[in-house]
Amino acid sequence: MSAVQTREHPALRRDRLAALGPLGKPVNLILVGAAVFLLIGCLSSQIFAQQTVVGLAQGAVYGSLALALVLIYRATEVVNFAQGEMAMFTTYVAYQLTTSWHVTYWLAFALTLLIAFVFGMGVQLVFIRPVQHTSVIAVVIVTVGLFILIDGVVGWVWGADIKFMPAPFGNTVYHVGGVAIARQDIGTILVTIASVGLLWLLFQRTKLGLGMRAAALRPASARLVGVRVDRMLALGWGLAAVLGAVAGLMAEASEYSLQPSFMQPILLYAFAAAVLGGLESPVGALVGGVMIGIFLNLLGQYVSFVTSEIRLPFAFLVLIVVLLIKPTGLFGKKKVRKV
């Protein structure tokens, strides 16, 4: 008998895997495997646990920015290269509010998110909408142009020197069973969970969210059932900018300093995270962000040649490997255009 005949039919295999329930999906197997690995690691080594917590906090930042990228990708079908710089700009706005105008941190935080929302919508209205229907490459070029524009404007207004902002969570470090956990890291994780949770509620539980999903999925039919698609797309850009602002503020707080270039490496990690998760998948972006955050920290700890200089290229390695092995990412589905 030839090997071809003994091979299981794909449909049968799918059925057999489906019978295992959610565990049957390869993604979930990978996730459960990763979770078990991390759990055992954390229980057996304090250093491992330490790096995992730090990685989780960094991953939360990557994940938020990756989620912003995914939101825009789903609505506009382009990767927004300016996402990181938009976040950087809003962080400078928060800097201005807290340091120059002496607004308390959390009030400034709220104001910054509001400004980010308006800013994101403005970017869509002024820069993206005019070219949106021309070609994908035109939109991409506009986002690259925005990157440069924002970079220039921020450098011009605030200068390129390092700035310092108040620390939102203080500098306390807790010691839990020999593992040092910074209050800032816990804060970052909680703020990310809160903002993503609110966003999820907005998309899944409100009329507006439903309209935005409809507009992103099928603009033409959304229009015909009465969704104001242009308005929804602008709102999507606004929300993505808000998520980016959260990422920027939390990244600043973990690094304790602010520079015009500070979001650039984070944008690249976010790219890697979004690709790993599947560019279409919000859950994937978050999981991808957390995985990359933890992975890079553990790698830095245990693999001697992975120094901070080579961290970024490693994130790129992840990106390339994913694109080669599974271009749709962990959670991505193949596009089904006609139902």
Next chain:
Amino acid sequence: MGLLALENARLRFGGIVALDDVSLDVAEGTIAGLIGPNGAGKTTAFNVITRLYRLESGDVVFDGHSLRHTPPSRVVRMGIARTFQNVELFPTMTVLENVLVGGHAFARMKRESELRKDALDTLELVGIHMHADRPAAGLPFGTLKRIELARALASKPRLLLLDEPAGGLNHEEVGELADFIRRLRDELKLTILLVEHHMNLVMQVSDHVTVLNFGRTIASGPPAEVQRDPQVIEAYLGGELEPVA
């Protein structure tokens, strides 16, 4: 004049004249059939009415108002809902969510819970409430057609445009659909414009039938009359007005 009128509608795609001076009048509370061979311009007429396509000349008049300057997203608010020949649902959304999107345009002031209840009622009306929480993608074509119908009904339209609603249905289901369309007219007081290749269905339910061929109106009148029209018989090759399977 009726609830909807196409007035001397004209539209070309390159060399193809998709609508050539087509006029149509649909009286309120009636079912109007729009038939014709493949490529006759039926779907194009729907796209013109829902403002996806812009007319070169002529006009669309709904309830006495020209739709010439109405954007597509406002058409449904004016009371016109449609279904699509090839189904245009939101694939990753659940069946219920698809219908909810349809309700949103209409019920701006309504609470979320009321909208949900309305949507579930509408799903029950078209007989697929048991699928409410399943994603639309992957359901059989006949079910998808019903979701679209429910989505259209959820916007509480006055005029319903149905593009080949019998696609993917078996013989028995087509019979049920005929009863259902009549109920929409009689109980919900809807006005319906029906495009369908299934001749029995069209002739059974329509109060008035218009026949297009190559973008031109070749006949218009009561079903019995249209069925005997030599031009219509000619247009349908072989001269028989039986459904082509």
